[in-house]
Amino acid sequence: MPSTPAIEADDLVKTYPGGRGRPDVRALDGLTLTVPAGTVHGLLGPNGAGKSTTTKVLTTLSTPTSGTARVAGHDVAREAGEVRRRIGYVSQGTGADPLLTPRENLVMTGRLRGLGRSAAADRATALVDRFGLTELADRGTAKLSGGTRRKLDVALGLVGSPQVLFLDEPTTGLDPEARAAMWDEIRRLSGEDALTVLLTTHYLEEADRLADGLSIVDRGRVVAAGTPDELKATLAGDTLTVDLVEPDADVVRAVAAAVPGLGEVLVHVEGPAGRLVARTPDGPLLVGPTIAALQAAGVRHGAVAVSRPTLDDVYLRHAGRSWTSADTSSTGVAR
Numbered sequence: 001m002p003s004t005p006a007i008e009a010d011d012l013v014k015t016y017p018g019g020r021g022r023p024d025v026r027a028l029d030g031l032t033l034t035v036p037a038g039t040v041h042g043l044l045g046p047n048g049a050g051k052s053t054t055t056k057v058l059t060t061l062s063t064p065t066s067g068t069a070r071v072a073g074h075d076v077a078r079e080a081g082e083v084r085r086r087i088g089y090v091s092q093g094t095g096a097d098p099l100l101t102p103r104e105n106l107v108m109t110g111r112l113r114g115l116g117r118s119a120a121a122d123r124a125t126a127l128v129d130r131f132g133l134t135e136l137a138d139r140g141t142a143k144l145s146g147g148t149r150r151k152l153d154v155a156l157g158l159v160g161s162p163q164v165l166f167l168d169e170p171t172t173g174l175d176p177e178a179r180a181a182m183w184d185e186i187r188r189l190s191g192e193d194a195l196t197v198l199l200t201t202h203y204l205e206e207a208d209r210l211a212d213g214l215s216i217v218d219r220g221r222v223v224a225a226g227t228p229d230e231l232k233a234t235l236a237g238d239t240l241t242v243d244l245v246e247p248d249a250d251v252v253r254a255v256a257a258a259v260p261g262l263g264e265v266l267v268h269v270e271g272p273a274g275r276l277v278a279r280t281p282d283g284p285l286l287v288g289p290t291i292a293a294l295q296a297a298g299v300r301h302g303a304v305a306v307s308r309p310t311l312d313d314v315y316l317r318h319a320g321r322s323w324t325s326a327d328t329s330s331t332g333v334a335r
């Protein structure tokens, strides 16, 4: 593996004007990232965490307020043209023109990237074959299924034979079958073509299954990085989760603190529902004492679960709130 990383971002800051007297939005707040060449790297974070902004800066579509980044060996600000020649970018929305056929879309993109007529046609045919689109290549793009259209989007990102491919939420909106097919495709790309892939996602499972390395992004910063297994291994033991009914968070914290063996404890309250999440070296052993202590304090509870650490737990540890609640409530930070 070459020693120069495919992507290096150092202390990126991006501030958007708040508008109408509102404070500025600090979409990136000192984001630092390294992606080795030939790997799939996941940028994982809830809505508004700063994933798309990171991708826009790395693909030269947006200029950072401060900080530096190099992609495929070139500086995104000073050598934007060099970077663009070496990357492919598949945005969240489809890039394909619905009025053209898939093949026409591929040829047009090739021409726009400077390929001659026959080179663009050859590249289109190669990508049509590569993505199993032969039968659909000359039919209307508008009639393609969501999964096939997304495949075409990825094919369009590969027209320029990039070294680094950026995929912004490649499987959002796809059904489970199409999502699994896209995962296979992405794995194949990095394995066979030695391509570096940076993908943004807010699906924990996608990151867990697909990424060689992960950066968990929250509020414009990387809060944890490593392989999925490394990240999970930072959390030894089990996670004990107890659903709570109309809890008083202070009471629950006090009760949990008095149960010997319960480690880090987080209590979430959302409306009438709540949840206690605790790290413990031995989950099954601690279920009985924890429930007894809650009941003795008059705390009503629902389901109790013991699980091995997941990426959600890793996120919880670093961001101080669970993935699900972050995903629904976070809209980024206004400062």
Ligand SMILES: Nc1ncnc2c1ncn2[C@@H]1O[C@H](COP(=O)(O)OP(=O)(O)OP(=O)(O)O)[C@@H](O)[C@H]1O
Pocket (backbone or CB within 6 Å): 016, 017, 025, 026, 027, 045, 046, 047, 048, 049, 050, 051, 052, 053, 054, 202, 331, 332, 333
């Ligand atoms: N052009 C813009 N002007 C003002 N604020 C913006 C702009 N683009 C993004 N933001 C804000 O910057 C923050 C980060 O947004 P970004 O789109 O990078 O997050 P994300 O992690 O990609 O989220 P999503 O999964 O929803 O795409 C959010 O608070 C967003 O509202």
